[in-house]
Amino acid sequence: xxxxxxxxxxxxxxxxxxxxxxxxxxxxxxxxxxxxxxxxxxxxxxxxxxxxxxxxxxxxxxxxxxxxxxxxxxxxxxxxxxxxxxxxxxxxxxxxxxxxxxxxxxxxxxxxxxxxxxxxxxxxxxxxxxxxxxxxxxxxxxxxxxxxxxxxxxxxxxxxxxxxxxxxxxxxxxxxxxxxxxxxxxxxxxxxxxxxxxxxxxxxxxxxxxxxxxxxxxxxxxxxxxxxxxxxxxxxxxxxxxxxxxxxxxxxxxxxxxxxxxxxxxxxxxxxxxxxxxx
Amino acid sequence: xxxxxxxxxxxxxxxxxxxxxxxxxxxxxxxxxxxxxxxxxxxxxxxxxxxxxxxxxxxxxxxxxxxxxxxxxxxxxxxxxxxxxxxxxxxxxxxxxxxxxxxxxxxxxxxxxxxxxxxxxxxxxxxxxxx
Numbered sequence: 001x002x003x004x005x006x007x008x009x010x011x012x013x014x015x016x017x018x019x020x021x022x023x024x025x026x027x028x029x030x031x032x033x034x035x036x037x038x039x040x041x042x043x044x045x046x047x048x049x050x051x052x053x054x055x056x057x058x059x060x061x062x063x064x065x066x067x068x069x070x071x072x073x074x075x076x077x078x079x080x081x082x083x084x085x086x087x088x089x090x091x092x093x094x095x096x097x098x099x100x101x102x103x104x105x106x107x108x109x110x111x112x113x114x115x116x117x118x119x120x121x122x123x124x125x126x127x128x129x130x131x132x133x134x135x136x137x138x139x140x141x142x143x144x145x146x147x148x149x150x151x152x153x154x155x156x157x158x159x160x161x162x163x164x165x166x167x168x169x170x171x172x173x174x175x176x177x178x179x180x181x182x183x184x185x186x187x188x189x190x191x192x193x194x195x196x197x198x199x200x201x202x203x204x205x206x207x208x209x210x211x212x213x214x215x216x217x218x219x220x221x222x223x224x225x226x227x228x229x230x231x232x233x234x235x236x237x238x239x240x241x242x243x244x245x246x247x248x249x250x251x252x253x254x255x256x257x258x259x260x261x262x263x264x265x266x267x268x269x270x271x272x273x274x275x276x277x278x279x
Numbered sequence: 280x281x282x283x284x285x286x287x288x289x290x291x292x293x294x295x296x297x298x299x300x301x302x303x304x305x306x307x308x309x310x311x312x313x314x315x316x317x318x319x320x321x322x323x324x325x326x327x328x329x330x331x332x333x334x335x336x337x338x339x340x341x342x343x344x345x346x347x348x349x350x351x352x353x354x355x356x357x358x359x360x361x362x363x364x365x366x367x368x369x370x371x372x373x374x375x376x377x378x379x380x381x382x383x384x385x386x387x388x389x390x391x392x393x394x395x396x397x398x399x400x401x402x403x404x405x406x407x408x409x410x
Contacts (some may be wrong), residue, residue, distance in 0.1 A: 008405045031306075033311040039379075043352040053308030154280070204342075211339060211375075215289045215331040215384045222383045225373065226339065267348045272372040273378050275308065277292065 033058065036238055036256040039271040040264060049262045053275065057189045060171040065192075071115055071242060075174040076200040082116075088169045091125065093161050097248070099133070099143045101168075105111035112138045115174040115242060115251055118145065120162035128163025134175040134243045134250060136147030143170075156209045156244040169175050178244040180272050181207040181224040189255045196239045196255065199246045203231030203266075207246050212276070222275040229264040236261045238272055280372075281338070281396035282333040282405075284381070287323050287329070288389035292316040320386070330383045330389055335372070343371035360408055369404045377409070 012023045034056040040049035058068045060124075086104035095101040099118060106113060113135045122128040133145025149157035156179070185198040200206065210223030223240065237257050243250025255272065264270055292308065295317050301307050305407070306318035323329060344350060344367040354376050357365075377387055387409045395402035 035308040035396040038355050041349065044349040052307075055313070154334065155338045170297060171365065175347045191323045208286060208338070211333060211380055213331055213333040213380050215286070215382055216329045218289055218329075218384070220383065222380065223374075224380050226343060228342050230348075267346065269343075269346065273379065273383060277310070277381055 004090070007083055027239060034240070034254045034256075034274050034276040036254075037271075037273045037275070038235070038238070038258060038262065039273075040262045041269045041271070043267070046272045047271075049260075051260065051262075054256060054259065056195075056256045056274075057191060058254060059193055061251055062190055064237075069249070070111065071174050071251040071253050074115060075176070078172045080172060080176070083257065084174045089164065089167070091162070091164060091168055092168050094120070094164050094166065096161050097145055099145070099166075099168060100141055100161070102141055104141050105129045106138050106143065106170075108138060108140055113143065113170060114138070117171045117173070117175050118143055118150075118168055119150075119171060120166045123163045123165040123167060128166045129160035131159035131162055131252075135170070136243065136248045136250065144248075146243040146245035146250055149244070151244060152207070155228050158244075174251070175242050176214060177240050178209050178223060179207050179212045179241040179244060180223060180228065180268075180274065181239050181246065181249070182235050182239055182272070183237050183239075184234050186261070189237060189257050195249050195254060196241075196246075196252065198236060200233060201246060203233060204228045204232055205235075205270075207241060207244065209244075210240075210272070219279055220275050220277050223272075223276070226270050227270045227272070229270065230266050232263065232265050234261050234263040235270060238274075240274055280335045280337065280398065280401075282335065282376070283396075284331045284332065284376075284385070284390055285328050285392040285395040286385040286389045287326075288320050288407070289323075289385045290318050290358055290383065291321050299357075303396050322389075331381070333380060335373065335375070338369055339375070339405075340368055343375060344368050345401050350376075363404065363407050365404060365408075367399060372401065373405065373408055374404075383384055 035053040037053050038051040039047040042048045091099050092102045100233045116135050119132040121130045131148040137144045148159045150157045151171035183196045210225040239255035241250045295315050307315045310316050323399040
């Protein structure tokens with residue numbers, strides 16, 4: 001469609017935009033969604049509390065990399081085209097949460113390398129650990145990770161800080177969102193949330209890797225975690241995260257509030273099942 | 280611990296037809312529009328099977344076996360299998376799989392084979408118990 005204004009002829013390259021503009025309408029709806037289910041067991045085989053399946057809130061506000069759509073897009077679609085000259089190289093310094101290459105030119109535009117994995121091995125002399133980290137932010141020369149992971153651990157256990165001159169490689173895609181977390185904070189979840197306020201870190205309620213399960217050809221996968229209480233807490237919200245360290249956070253694609261928050265005492269178990277549907 | 284459960288049927292979800300309501304016993308969950316989905320069992324034909332891949336972090340089993348309240352309750356209530364004296368870890372995993380993980384995937388009655396990567400004792404126990 002062509003439009004005429006003040007004798008300047010403009011070409012409308014996107015004639016369908018006016019009818020396709022949508023306003024964000026509160027809670028995001030999407031083809032990828034999850035349901036949370038909470039059960040509390042008290043020593044028997046029948047739960048004493050069962051929330052049933054309840055809908056999640058997806059974090060789809062454009063507030064940085066920590067939203068579900070950004071994470072999903074990069075996890076499913078980002079391939080070798082992301083590569084750049086210093087995606088592989090040797091570090092010039094490392095710490096418990098960072099890797100520096102003073103000669104690098106890491107991309108910083110937009111979300112930079114957030115959510116991607118950097119794998120680090122021994123240096124050219126063969127010295128140093130083999131670990132990986134989830135990049136939470138970066139500058140042109142420094143990658144900040146939430147922690148260094150032991151690649152042989154199924155629980156996301158921390159590994160040894162890599163050698164200061166270790167060889168690294170930044171991988172395409174995103175780290176999976178496989179951690180489940182809880183809080184007693186009762187504030188209603190919002191699509192702008194990027195963290196779980198007052199996330200529980202003690203008494204058996206700390207963030208932990210869930211058991212992943214998927215049946216070939218089915219439209220869902222599940223993440224399941226049984227938390228064992230060693231103290232008392234009321235659980236008001238749960239969330240899924242893409243990193244182990246609650247301080248650094250990581251992507252939080254899904255969160256959900258408990259309509260009837262259960263209170264656990266020492267010895268109780270709380271089962272959190274997140275069913276993610278991909279149609 | 281990597282586990283693969285082969286099954287002749289699996290659960291999936293379908294919309295509840297307009298005008299119908301969930302029946303007692305139906306397992307339901309809301310979809311992205313707030314409409315309800317109903318869990319259905321997809322039975323495979325002609326001897327065909329599918330499988331569920333399961334990755335159980337080690338600390339999940341450590342945590343469960345460390346909770347003697349749970350283990351004692353489960354040991355007392357679990358059906359006995361002749362000739363099988365399960366360990367705490369076997370009890371915990373059988374309960375975790377059948378009661379917490381697999382209700383979202385398939386019923387034990389449809390399972391045809393359970394593989395446990397690198398743990399033949401656990402594999403033997405689970406097959407004796409469920410298959």
